[in-house]
Amino acid sequence: MTRLREKSDSTFTFFSSPDKEDTMKTVTALCITLIVLAVCTSLVAAQKADLIFFNGKVITVDAGDHICQAVAIRGDTILAVGSDVDIQALADLQTRAIDLKGKTVTPGLVDSHYHLMYYGAQFWPGFLNIRHPVTTCKADLLQVLADYVQTLNPGEWISANQGFALQAYETVDRWDIDSVAPDNPAYLRHSSGQFSVVNSRALEIADIDSSTPNPPGSLIMRDEYGEPTGILSHYPAENLVGRHAPGYGNRSDQ
Structure with a gap:
């Protein structure tokens, strides 16, 4: 103006x-x-990590199942995973840095009832695989057993992983297994992990008959005449046969 x-x-x-x-x-x-300067400063600060783990094996469980060297964390959020160089670039003077020295970091295991070690043991190569979907019903199970018996000598164990699946209306007992495997002791665990089914030969080896008492906390299931049906409910009863079966031994709730 x-x-x-x-x-x-x-x-x-x-x-x-x-x-x-x-x-x-x-x-x-x-x-x-x-304002722009303040925002930029805040963004830079927000990208800095509170904690980094480096020089290790970081299991990502991503789509490619990558294993990285390091991981950066801010608050309760994982900022990034990557190489040591990439992750250390996210650190400042306030960042706590932990050298893993080659150790492994895994994601949190959030399933509170997961028998991890026992699950891994199911893939022992000595087991006959009867896991779902290999078996989805009684007919599947008996067919898998019949085929497997053809590869065995009489007396060799049929030791299977956990576990076979049945339809809701189906049951399987010692006599069913005897029909396809009369000369080979068999130890088969159900997918629930709560019971096993064995055949007559396995009961003989374990010295189980109508006079055998139920172990504490478990049941030897019996027919109307008191004869064992081959269904063993829970670990103490299962162990009577399982301790003889390759790959098992005694199990407990621990």
């Missing part, structure tokens, strides 16, 4: 003063600049 100023000698001079609109633009631009 340009104004006229009258001098004492009645002459006039021109002078300029800042326009209010220009002043507001300048102030606004300055504020925006300060």
Whole structure:
């Protein structure tokens, strides 16, 4: 804005003063600049890790099942996984850094009732695989057993992993297994992990008959005449046969 100023000698001079609109633009631009700087500073700080683990094997369980060297954490969030160089770039003077020295870091195991070691043992190569979906019903189970018996000599154990599956209306007992494997002791665990089924030959080896008492906390299931049906409910009863079966031995609730 340009104004006229009258001098004492009645002459006039021109002078300029800042326009209010220009002043507001300048102030606004300055504020925006300060805000952007503050946001950028916050973003940089937010990308820094509180904690890093490096020089290890970080199991990601991602789609490619990658194993990385290091992981960066901020608060309760994993910022990144990657190489030592990549992850150490996310650290500052306040970051706690832990050298894993080649050790392994795994994701949290959130299933509170997962028998991890026993699950892994099911893949022992000496077991006959009867796990679902190899078996989905009684007919499947008996067919798998019949085929397997053809590869064995009489007296060799049929020791199977956990476990076979049945339809809701089906049961399987010693006599069913005897029909396809009369000369080979068999120890088969159900997918529930709560009972096993064995055949007559296995009962003989374990010296189980109608006079055998139920072990504490378990049952030897019997027919109406008191004869064992081959169904052994829970570990103490299962162990009577399982301790003879290759790959098993005694099990407990521990």
